[in-house]
Amino acid sequence: MVKIDSIDRAILRELQVDCSRSIAEIGAVVGLSQSPCWKRIRRLEDAGVIKARVALVDPARVGVGTAVFATIRTNQHSEEWLERFAEAVARIPEVVEFHRMSGDVDYLLKILVADIADYDRIYKRLIRSAELTDVSSSFSMEPIKVTTAVPIPEGDSSAGT
Numbered sequence: 001m002v003k004i005d006s007i008d009r010a011i012l013r014e015l016q017v018d019c020s021r022s023i024a025e026i027g028a029v030v031g032l033s034q035s036p037c038w039k040r041i042r043r044l045e046d047a048g049v050i051k052a053r054v055a056l057v058d059p060a061r062v063g064v065g066t067a068v069f070a071t072i073r074t075n076q077h078s079e080e081w082l083e084r085f086a087e088a089v090a091r092i093p094e095v096v097e098f099h100r101m102s103g104d105v106d107y108l109l110k111i112l113v114a115d116i117a118d119y120d121r122i123y124k125r126l127i128r129s130a131e132l133t134d135v136s137s138s139f140s141m142e143p144i145k146v147t148t149a150v151p152i153p154e155g156d157s158s159a160g161t
Contacts, residue, residue: 001158002043002044002047002049002158003158004044004158006154006155007030007031007032007040008044008049009153009154010029010030010031011026011030011037011040011041011044012044012049012050012152013149013152014026014029014030015041015050015053016148016149016150016152017149019053022034023037023038024037026041056148059112064094064112064113064114064118065112065114066112066113066114066115066116066118066139066140067110067111067112067139067140067143068109068110068111068113068119068122068137068138068139068140069108069109069110069111069137069138069140070109070111070123070126070135070137070138071101071105071107071108071134071135071136071137071138072105072106072107072108072109072126072132072134072135073104073105073106073132073133073134073135074106074107074130074131074132074133075131075133076130076131077106081130081131082100084129084130085107085130086098088125088126088129088130089126092122092125092126094111094112094113094122095110095111096110096111096112098110109126116139119137119139123135
């Protein structure tokens, strides 16, 4: 467990806005000098609170601007089946999110593709990968809100590692 205080939370918020800024700039915003700010960031990285610092790419500008949400149902629920299916899905770079769900749907995938024909190629890979009962797909007409920022609640707390 790592203790996260209000300064750590402010750092996390700032990093989620733009992690390419210098440590000195982030420190100035949160009220720290460069060295203490850097130490806090390193502690948050070492504890796994900060998983990675990445560049966010605009999918449309690289030719994969169509978002597809595929719901999957199966009558297979063994660990071995899930392991095989998860490995197959992991080999499909167009699948950017993969969730095991509760309720009527077993799995939800978010897939980024060029167009419907491109999705059909991915669909065929999915149905070859494992025994599936149903695959239903919905195409996003327009993204209304898309964020990678995790909401950072106020107040001190401990975060699991």
